[in-house]
Amino acid sequence: MDTLIEELKIKLIDILNLADVSPEDMDADAQLVGGELGIDSIDVLEMVVMVEKDYGVVINSQEVGEKVFSSLNSLTAYIRDNRAEDA
Amino acid sequence: MKKIPVYIAGAGIISALGSGLAATAAALRENSSAIVPLSLFPLVQGDSLPVGQVGGLEDMPELPRTHRLALTAARQAMQGRKNSPDAVIIGTTTGGMLESEQLLRHGIVDTASYRYHGLNTVAQVVGDDCGCRGPMLTVSTACSSGAVALTLALRMLRRGRAECVLVGGVDSLCRLTYFGFHSLQLVDRNGCRPLDKNRQGMAVAEGAAMLLLTNRRPQNPLAELLGAGLSCDAWHPAAPHPQGAGALAAMRTALADAGISPADIDYINLHGTGTRENDLAEAKAVRSLFPDPPPLSSIKGATGHSLAAAGAIEAVVAVLAVRQGLLPGTVGLEEPDRDLRLQPLRQGEEKNVDLVLSNSFGFGGNNGSLVIGRPRAVTSVAAAGACDPGWLTIHGASCLTGAGGRDATMEKLLAGESVAGRPADDQVSRGLDPGKIRRLKRLPRMALNLSRSAFAHCGPGNTPRSVFMGTGWGALSETHAFLERLAETDERFPSPTDFVGSVHNGPAGQVALMFEATGANITTSGGDYSFEQALIAADLMLDEDEAAFVLGADEYQENLSPLFDPSARGGANRADGGSAFVVSRSLPGGRCRVRSVFYGPGTTDMESLVQACGGQDYLQQRCRLILAGIPAAGSAAGEEQLRKFLARVRAVVPVFRYRRQIGEFASATAVAAVLAATILEKGDSADLSADGRPVFSGHDSIFVLGLGATITVMEFTRP
Numbered sequence: 191m192d193t194l195i196e197e198l199k200i201k202l203i204d205i206l207n208l209a210d211v212s213p214e215d216m217d218a219d220a221q222l223v224g225g226e227l228g229i230d231s232i233d234v235l236e237m238v239v240m241v242e243k244d245y246g247v248v249i250n251s252q253e254v255g256e257k258v259f260s261s262l263n264s265l266t267a268y269i270r271d272n273r274a275e276d277a
Numbered sequence: 278m279k280k281i282p283v284y285i286a287g288a289g290i291i292s293a294l295g296s297g298l299a300a301t302a303a304a305l306r307e308n309s310s311a312i313v314p315l316s317l318f319p320l321v322q323g324d325s326l327p328v329g330q331v332g333g334l335e336d337m338p339e340l341p342r343t344h345r346l347a348l349t350a351a352r353q354a355m356q357g358r359k360n361s362p363d364a365v366i367i368g369t370t371t372g373g374m375l376e377s378e379q380l381l382r383h384g385i386v387d388t389a390s391y392r393y394h395g396l397n398t399v400a401q402v403v404g405d406d407c408g409c410r411g412p413m414l415t416v417s418t419a420c421s422s423g424a425v426a427l428t429l430a431l432r433m434l435r436r437g438r439a440e441c442v443l444v445g446g447v448d449s450l451c452r453l454t455y456f457g458f459h460s461l462q463l464v465d466r467n468g469c470r471p472l473d474k475n476r477q478g479m480a481v482a483e484g485a486a487m488l489l490l491t492n493r494r495p496q497n498p499l500a501e502l503l504g505a506g507l508s509c510d511a512w513h514p515a516a517p518h519p520q521g522a523g524a525l526a527a528m529r530t531a532l533a534d535a536g537i538s539p540a541d542i543d544y545i546n547l548h549g550t551g552t553r554e555n556d557l558a559e560a561k562a563v564r565s566l567f568p569d570p571p572p573l574s575s576i577k578g579a580t581g582h583s584l585a586a587a588g589a590i591e592a593v594v595a596v597l598a599v600r601q602g603l604l605p606g607t608v609g610l611e612e613p614d615r616d617l618r619l620q621p622l623r624q625g626e627e628k629n630v631d632l633v634l635s636n637s638f639g640f641g642g643n644n645g646s647l648v649i650g651r652p653r654a655v656t657s658v659a660a661a662g663a664c665d666p667g668w669l670t671i672h673g674a675s676c677l678t679g680a681g682g683r684d685a686t687m688e689k690l691l692a693g694e695s696v697a698g699r700p701a702d703d704q705v706s707r708g709l710d711p712g713k714i715r716r717l718k719r720l721p722r723m724a725l726n727l728s729r730s731a732f733a734h735c736g737p738g739n740t741p742r743s744v745f746m747g748t749g750w751g752a753l754s755e756t757h758a759f760l761e762r763l764a765e766t767d768e769r770f771p772s773p774t775d776f777v778g779s780v781h782n783g784p785a786g787q788v789a790l791m792f793e794a795t796g797a798n799i800t801t802s803g804g805d806y807s808f809e810q811a812l813i814a815a816d817l818m819l820d821e822d823e824a825a826f827v828l829g830a831d832e833y834q835e836n837l838s839p840l841f842d843p844s845a846r847g848g849a850n851r852a853d854g855g856s857a858f859v860v861s862r863s864l865p866g867g868r869c870r871v872r873s874v875f876y877g878p879g880t881t882d883m884e885s886l887v888q889a890c891g892g893q894d895y896l897q898q899r900c901r902l903i904l905a906g907i908p909a910a911g912s913a914a915g916e917e918q919l920r921k922f923l924a925r926v927r928a929v930v931p932v933f934r935y936r937r938q939i940g941e942f943a944s945a946t947a948v949a950a951v952l953a954a955t956i957l958e959k960g961d962s963a964d965l966s967a968d969g970r971p972v973f974s975g976h977d978s979i980f981v982l983g984l985g986a987t988i989t990v991m992e993f994t995r996p
Contacts, residue, residue, distance in 0.1 A: 207715040228712050232515060235461060235773040243770045 192218075195266045202262075205240050206233050218262040234259055241265075247272045280536070283434045284498040284652060286441075286491050289353025290593045291346055292484030292580050293329035297353055302597050305576065305605040308625050312468045312480045312581050317450050318375070321768040326459060327468045328450055329482025329581020341373040341393045342449035344402045346485035346586075350445060351403045354487040361408035362489065363439035365400050366430050367415055368422025368446035370585045370780060372396040375451035381840075382764055391840045395749070396781065396802040399447060401986075403487075404878070407443060412876040413987075414810050415802045417751070417781035420548075421507075422446050423588025424637035424645030425799055427488065428505035432817040434492040445487035446589035453756070454481050454584060456763055457776035461515065463552050469582070470609035471549035471575035472556050472621045479550040482581025486589035488596075494655060500596045503537070503632070503648040506530025507818070509744070509798035510642025511789040515777045517554055517638060521562030524548075526795065527644035528566055528634060535632075535648035539567050542648075543630035544604050546591050547621070548638045549575020550582050551609070559636065560617035574622040578609025588637035588645055595633040595649040602627050640777065641786025643798055667816045669860040670867035670996060672824065673735025675727050676856035676951045677705065678939060682730060686948065687955045690938055691963040696948075697852040697940030699833055716774050717787065718754035719832040719853075724784035725791055727857035728826050732792070735859045736866040742796035743825035744785045745815040747807030749943020750841055751781035753834035788826060796823065805844070805908045806876070807831075808856075808947040809989040813873045821862050829947025830855025843910035844941045852940025856947035858954075867996040869957045871950065874980075874990040879914055881988050883925040890980070890990055897928045899978040899994070901971040902962055904935050904949045911985025918984045931968035946983055953979040953993040 199213040208227060216227075223229050234255060241247050241258075247269050249255050258268045290297065293311035294304035304311065314325035337345050347367060355362075373394040380390050392398070397415045404413035418425045423446025430444035448454070458464050458481050465478035490502060508530065510523035517524070532539060545567075548559055563570055576594055583590055597603045606625040613621060632650040679698020680686045686696045705722045706714060708729060714722055724746065732741070755778035763771045777783065782800035789798050797818045801810035808829030815827045832838075833853040838845045846852065860871070875881075875889040890896055903923075907915030919932065935949040956962045960973045971977075976994065983989035 209715055210711045228715075230513075232461075232716070232773055232777060238462075239460070239770045239772065243766065 192266065194270060195262055198262060198266060201240060205236055216262060220261060222261050223259050241269060245269050245273045281435045281492050282653065283431050283502045284491050284495055285488050285500045285502055285596055286495040286498060287354040287356065287358065287489035288499055288593050288596055289350035290486040290590060291331055291349045292583060292590055293331060293482055294580055296349060298597065302601060302603055305579065305603060306625055308606045308608055310468060310579050310608045315455065318452065326464050326466060327480045328455065329480055329583060330450060331483055340402065341376045343369060343371050343373065343447055344393060344399050346449055346483065347399050347403050347447040348406055350485040350487040351407060351443060354443060354489045355407050358489065360441065361410065362441045362443040364411045364433060364442045365404040365409045365413045366426045366442060366444040367400040367403060368417065368426035368585045368588065369396050369399050369415065369448055370417050370419060370422060371448045371451050371454065372399060374453050375449050378452045378760060381760060386840065388840055388843055394841050395804050397804045410877060411439065412813065414813065417800050417802050418639055418643040418798065419641060419780050419782055420582065420584050420587055420639030421637045421643045421645040422585035424647055425507060427502065427589065427592055427647055428507055428645060429814060429817055430490050431502050431505050434490055440493055441489065441491045443487055443489050445485060446586040447485035448483055448584040448586050450481065450483040452763060453759065453779065456768060456771040460771040460773040460776055465551055468609060469551040469578045470611065471551040471578050471607055472613055472617055472619065473610050474612045474614045476551045476553065476556065478552050479577065480581035482583040484580065484583035484586040484590055486586060486593045488589065488592060498652045500599045500649050501652045503650050504531045504535025506534055506646045507797040508644045509789045509795050511793050511795050512642050514783065514786055515640050517558040518642060519558060521558035523642050523644045523795065524559050524562035524636065524638055525565055527646040528562065528636065531634065531646035531648050537632060537648065541632050542571050542634045544571055544598055544633045545573035546594055546633060546635040547573055547575040548636040549577055551577055555638065556617060560619050564618060570619060572604055572622050572626065573619065574605055574607040576605050578607055591635045591637065592647055592649060595635045598630050598633050599649065599651045602629050604628055604630065640780050641782045641798065643782060643786065667872045668870045669816060669819065669872065670863060671858050671860055671869050671871055671954055672739050672867055673731045673859040674856060674951045674954050675730030675734060676854065676948045677723055677727060678854040678948055679852060683951060687952065690952055691965055693964040695938045697850065697938065699851055699853050716778065718752065718778060720748065720752040720754065720830060721778065721784040721787045723830045723832065723855055724788050724828055727828055727830060727855055728788045728792065731826065731857035731859050739824040739859055739861060739864060741792060741824045741826045741859055742794050743818060743823065744788045744794050744798045745811040745825060746785040746828040747801045747803065747811035747944065748781060749802065749804050749807045749831050751802065752778055752783050753832055753837045755779040757834055757837050805943050805985065806983050806987045806989050808944050808950065809873060809876055809983060809991060812871065812991065813876060815860060816873055819862050822864065824859055824861045824864060826857055827860050828855065828857040829944035831942045831944040833942060842943060844908040846941050853942045854940065854948060855944040856951045869954050869993055869995055871991055871993050874992050876989050879918065879986045879988055883921045886922060886988060887925050893926060896926045899976060900928065900930055900980050901973055901977045902979045903930050903932045904953055904979060904981045905932050906936055906946050906949060906983045907934055908936060908985045909941050915984035918988060931966045931971055933966040946981065949981050950991065953981055957993055957995055
């Protein structure tokens, strides 16, 4: 099991108040923004803040953002590739 | 029907461009930007973002910056006037926020320090300064606030409810707006470049503008306010409708209201904030209404976006256009965005213009457009005489209190029991789609619950198009969460979600989303008299065949309510809640009727008050019950007012002091209004008051009095 993915699931449920969603319901390959979870542009901004605050990874352009937040897998990969070594 | 003309008799303005009409006009002619890095308050870390900041604001002891900006503009507008205005209407979103943020960070818990926090205190300070003895109303509809305030003033004057109204908008810079818009990635680090290909957002700004409007033609009117149009996108809490549907509706309504066609407009002052989405949506709307658009521009590259002040500031810019032929350029615009397919003025122009359209759009899809023109020749003018009685028909009602919903609340109150308390979270969220309310905290959930229940309570065919909501303190949970996280993260990670939720008009915007209510959407904030203000707004705006929601709600927030609301009680006596009504002017199927009879300062003399209520005879014949709202913090004054009122009426009428039983919160009046409606429908007040048990028939009325710092009267009767 990928612990970073599992950690992100819990964080997203928390910061986006996905009250009726459990981590098991979340498909790491599924479309994240505009998908079944109802995640929209304000949520993207909230996720950008979380990624920087908790992982020290800055997402500062819309183009990058669109790729990063396309799925949980892409978000996990981006954080893994860009986080500081000891973070 | 011919509309009564409304003239702009005076105007005042203060912004990053300077203070006064002359300085503003001179700065606009220079066509340069006044946007500079923020220096008003220190930042914990990082570089200052560019803002529109007012320099050299006069020091006025104790008063917050918003209030000082408002007073500066108001005194300019009132200069040389002997008479006080009959009403003051102010649009604002910040109130005392700049100072409160600082106090909260320092852990100050002395409630007196927060006495100017409330949005309504701005209108009170301005009203007291110019000797106003009538309504002092506050609207808070984000960036359209100034335009919405002007719309209400226009309606008030056309209806003959006032002869002279001082109206405007004001906001000061504060951390909430500075970091809030930044968290939404809507701020351009390079300064604001409206309509430009490379625009990256707005510059948050501050300022104030006030206009003195009158329906009596002054000797030398500055301009005429010919029309106004409001709409709501009912699309998204923060982003505009991508096709500009709401913007188009507001412009169309304004032109129709003015009785003119698009071809008559000589200049359009755009909202033009410089964000990608706003400018695109606005351009689409403008192009669909104007096949061949007149000259147009945005001043926000020069001034920044002064939020609630913008609509009033740009109304003054429209006055300059018709008075001086000054069409300002679009500062910051280098290369027009081709996708917009507009040719905005880059440099200013000097040109004779007669009619100007001014746009203001805001969060919650809240849109307002104004038509301002050269004063027309006097024709045979219909006199602004006969006041219509202003009755609204109530079709359905709901409430939330510590006892629960409407039925449980009414049963207890009529049995003489208290319902004061906080409705449980699951009660507040009952029946709402968890996915749709996941980002909403307490107040917007209350608003959705209440509007849904009120709608279920009325007969079919009355789907509301408009929303009028009063709230004393707004979404305190979101406001607190935003400020707390901002401080805890050393200003690095403000929450965009909490910022969007913190605006006073957020809850009413959610109601519009749920019901696709694309008509006017007005949030009023008048402290303990907020519900009454919402009712006044509804009465001014409602057309004949239209249904609307009128709501009043407030939440008790552990940290902020005890500091802001001097009447709030802690511990076991914490209380919140509210109510909603579906109303119309005269659609069939009403349960009872309501009208706003009076709204004025607490120092109003009893003779005037009794006259406003219809006179002593009318009160003796009709008034069977008085529901008196005396806030705990104003109990001495309120009791004295009540005693004098009863003595002047000379009738023995049972009085029910509802705050004791409903709870000490700003919108308790809204629940009292449901109580009045329920008693009239039942025809019996049961064990409500120890003073007696009136039974109702025919034309009997219940009067709901708001007492204390302000005096309000609402009358309820059968249809």
